Amino acid sequence: MADSNALEGLTQALRKLPGVGVKSAARMAFHLLQHDKPGALQIARALEHAVNSVGHCTLCNTLTEQAICVTCLNLQRDRSKLCVVETPADQAALERTLAYRGLYFVLMGKLSPLDGVGPNEIGLQKLFDRVLPKDERGALLPTTAREVQEVILATNFTAEGEATAHVIAQALKSRGVQVTRLARGVPVGSELEYVDLGTIAHALVDRR
């Protein structure tokens, strides 16, 4: 190893990046210092700027530099529908379909008890406050007076995403909110022979 505390410190710091181990971190540090010092400074400045300026949208909880994000401010969108996703990347995937014109709520995570992620670590209470507004005396507004009429659960179809969807559905359905889930079924372009059994079973049950 080159004898440099600065290099060692940089390697240690780069391991904070998700998916980067000690060998990758060392390779990144060498690459930046040997071949791309301007790039290294660009990353440093971008990190500081983002940390100091990026916060959460008051309405949908996504990362934004404004108090309310551009999507939530868009008056063209259907404000009666709220699509719940885990991350901004999931929201971006839905946006690319051009098939949805409602609003979003970004949990910024998923329930994961084994990792210590409970309802308070992700934006569940903020979601409930948004969907179930109260009047000035703290009583729930009646269903007809609420802005959000339908909550579409678009968390991932993993164990943790399903559990997160289940918890949200339980809490909202009992208070008269219409809750739907993205359809499970056979992916477009796939051959049945190669689709897993659980997916085919769901596609059969949900046939239309």
Next chain:
Amino acid sequence: MADSNALEGLTQALRKLPGVGVKSAARMAFHLLQHDKPGALQIARALEHAVNSVGHCTLCNTLTEQAICVTCLNLQRDRSKLCVVETPADQAALERTLAYRGLYFVLMGKLSPLDGVGPNEIGLQKLFDRVLPKDERGALLPTTAREVQEVILATNFTAEGEATAHVIAQALKSRGVQVTRLARGVPVGSELEYVDLGTIAHALVDRR
């Protein structure tokens, strides 16, 4: 995508890291801003500190904060042997064996004409100046007056590493320097059945 120029800028900047594409960069940016803002600032500070303080060792060309690195300053080491490696990581691998007590020269790269890396991009001239010192009138010192008596080529056994070793060997042998190469052969612990033909052929030719 969350609407944030700072986030977008950070994602773009993180793509400067080797092996990081647009999806990895976005995941890294979200992770740092959502879960680890102190880690993000630590990376930013480590980058700036390293860029401002790390340079090349005058003698061996490795990355260091001092003018001459700790390895080159170590008087316990055999100064008549010089082991040429591509990167500090390769040097670290050799050091872990505890089998070598000479000095190193770190090329910080390898010849790679297709990528535009020629002799001037890696430290070849610095290596030649080190191995072949001149007197005050610019004439080569005779072999017996030189500090480095043996150059051990430990570049990687890839096409580019072999080419780099070949170029160095050609230049030095013609000026009376003893040049050796790490032995090729069957790796320790491996079964012949699974070793590739080229390796077995080299192990046969170099048998001892």
